[in-house]
Amino acid sequence: MKQPDSLKALITQLTAPSEEATSSDREQEEDTLYNFGFIDxxxxxxxxxxxxxxxxxxxxxxxxxxxxxxxxxxxxxxxxxxxxxxxxxxxxxxxxxxxxxxxxxxxxxxxxxxxxxxxxxxxxxxxxxxxxxxxxxxxxxxxxxxxxxxxxxxxxxxxxxxxxxxxxxxxxxxxxxxxxxxxxxxxxxxxxxxxxxxxxxxxxxxxxxxxxxxxxxxxxxxxxxxxxxxxxxxxxxxxxxxxxxxxxxxxLEFEDYPFKTEQKPGQACEKCGSTATYLTQHYIEAKSVDGTASHSATNGTEGYWAFFCSDTSYCNKRKKVI
Amino acid sequence: MQIVWLQSPQTKIYYNASTFRHLLDSLARPGKLNQLEYPEIPGGWLDEAPTHPTRENATLNPYALGAFLSLIDGEVSFAIASGGTWLQQESAAVRWLSLRSGASLKSPSAVAFAFFCEGRSGGLLKELSQGTLLEPESSATAFYCVEQLSDTPKTGRDWLELELSGPGILHSRRLYVAGMERSEIVAINASRGNYPLGIDLYLIDTLGQCVGLPRTTKILNR
CATH class of the missing domain: 3.40.50.11310 (Bacterial phosphonate metabolism protein PhnH)
Known part of the structure; x- marks a missing residue:
């Protein structure tokens, strides 16, 4: 029975374990053994x-x-x-x-x-x-x-x-x-x-x-x-x-209880200042005097909750413009 | 942009992926003209394609054949009709499609895909499955080979002017079709009067332009 080339290559590789595969061999292996997009x-x-x-x-x-x-x-x-x-x-x-x-x-x-x-x-x-x-x-x-x-x-x-x-x-x-x-x-x-x-x-x-x-x-x-x-x-x-x-x-909504988004006025991203994006809340740890994170803030900065844009790519773009 | 190919660029894998994207876009945006690739692949899987079953010295639309083949395999069944008649197992076109796809020919009411060699079904469209309320997705998808499609105004007796509306269309869209009978539009509309049941359609012309008409699209014959 005629074997497909990819199968032959695999058998050759398995039967000759002492031969160290070069990087170009490995690339070749990927070329022949992967289907485009993995699934068949x-x-x-x-x-x-x-x-x-x-x-x-x-x-x-x-x-x-x-x-x-x-x-x-x-x-x-x-x-x-x-x-x-x-x-x-x-x-x-x-x-x-x-x-x-x-x-x-x-x-x-x-x-x-x-x-x-x-x-x-x-x-x-x-x-x-x-x-x-x-x-x-x-x-x-x-x-x-x-x-x-x-x-x-x-x-x-x-x-x-x-x-x-x-x-x-x-x-x-x-x-x-x-x-x-x-x-x-x-x-x-x-x-x-x-x-x-x-x-x-x-x-x-x-x-x-x-x-x-x-x-x-x-x-x-x-x-x-x-x-x-x-x-x-x-x-x-x-x-x-x-x-x-x-x-x-x-x-879905009721006439007297209309659909609402969760955004609240006054909230802004701590990094880019956006008030018109979806924000997520993160806790910024307290910092000690030497700048390391600390559970207590004796003589350092207090820990606090901050809002950041959930969409990091858009936030970074805005920061560059600002 | 540099493309690094995992397989030989000419393989059917890429043709199928590209064709699917056109078919998906056509169905998501009904009435939009999508240009299909010509299924010319070294090794010749479209070589020896069958001639038109009922028209002498005519070929079957290769773009439509390629698109049809890109979706069928051993898991689904198909039917093919020409001149208002379903083709039988011994027909060259049926054997060619079965051999290349592994899909089997079944009775029209049971098939997932139907191929009309012209822009008319001759009343056969109503024999295809429209799905059930529990499984509306089990309905058939039909391919029509029309002569020409256009989104710019065309006049003349050969052209149908259709006004489309529904999901995928912002307000409405005009489509001009040559090679399709007016009665076929009536048959198509009759097949989608009971949403979510209905048959989803593709019209593909001789130049490879493709239009999708899902069951949600309302078609008005102007």
Missing amino acids: EDSKREVRRKLLKAVAIPGHLVPFASRDLPVAKGWGTGGLQITLALVKPDDTLKVIDQGDDDSVNAVNLRRFIQKTTNLQVTTDTLEATIVQTRHRVPEEPLGEDQILVLQVPMADPLRWVEPSIERSTEMHAEADYAPIWVYMYESVVRSGDVDISSQYPVMVEERYLMDTTPAPRYDVPALHMSKTLYLYGAGREKRIYAIPPYSRVAP
Whole structure:
């Protein structure tokens, strides 16, 4: 039987362990043993077919055969599979985690995608053709030639009110969303307002109830009539869904308890001074006299809570301008 | 920009990726013209492509064939029709598609993908699955081979002027189609009257321009 070249190369390498592989050999090995985008072409095709259906039925959860990857499920494998099925060699990729380009999840996923595709990567939102993100929509408005891929931990917003996936699928089919309205009403009775901090449920095109991932409420208005295609992937739950550009996305709200974002007037980023971005709170440790961090601030500076832009790339851009 | 290729640049992997992006963009922005790549790959996977099943000395639209092949494999089934009739297993076009994709020919109501060799289905569109309320994504996707598509005004008896609206379109968009019958638009609209059920469509012309018409798109024949 004729063996493929890549298999021959591997057998040769394994049977001659004494020969030290040179760096050029290792490069050659990568050339022949990796598929572009790591996952095989049949798997990509399956993800692609499901993505097309997700775009055709905005907000509908489309099941897909979530493949195993060298990343644990729950760490962005849904978004990763979408990105790997999307990319072509001339793409420029940005990966963020909670708005941050440098967090562990973002760095690892970016490295993995770059290693298996040789794509150009960037931290500049405006340079990217594909942005993969965990729980944030970038601050800078995305354009028509960009795609936002979101990693989703919990795909079905009805999970709060209906633990059975079979029953919640029926509820989506019948557009029976009464229980979620009751849930929201109860939260108003309980706490005086709708106490959903993130993962705010929205109606897409007046038909499907959709989860917005644990993105802050601040990001929800960006989904409505956006210029950009939003693709959502839940690897652990094996679901894909999408919001096409220029689609109507409305957060659930009562007339007397309208939807609100969490931004408060007067808050500003400590680094760039922005008052019009989503801010996260960080504790700045007290410093002792010699400048090292300290639990107490005897004769040094007191520790305090500060606000910083969640979108680090945008914050750095603003700082450069200032 | 410098591109470092992991595989030979001419492989089908890159053709499939690029074609998918065009198909995705077409469906996300209905009515937008996307130019598909010509599926010319050394090794010739489009060599010996079947001729048009019902038109003498005519070829099947290679752009549409390439796009269709980029989505089907052994996990899905397909049907192909020409001249208002579904082609049978022994047809050259069916054998060629099955051999190159691993996809199987099934009855029209069970297939995930349908290929119409012209801009008309001859009433066959209604035989395709529109999905179910529990699984609207199980509906068929159909490819039409039309003669020409344009987003600039065209006049003449051969041209249909369509006004499109719905998700993916800011207000409305005009599309001009040659090689499609007016009755086909009626059939298409009839197939999407019960959203979220419906059939998603691609129109691909002889120059490789592609337009997507998902079930959410409202089509008005002007």
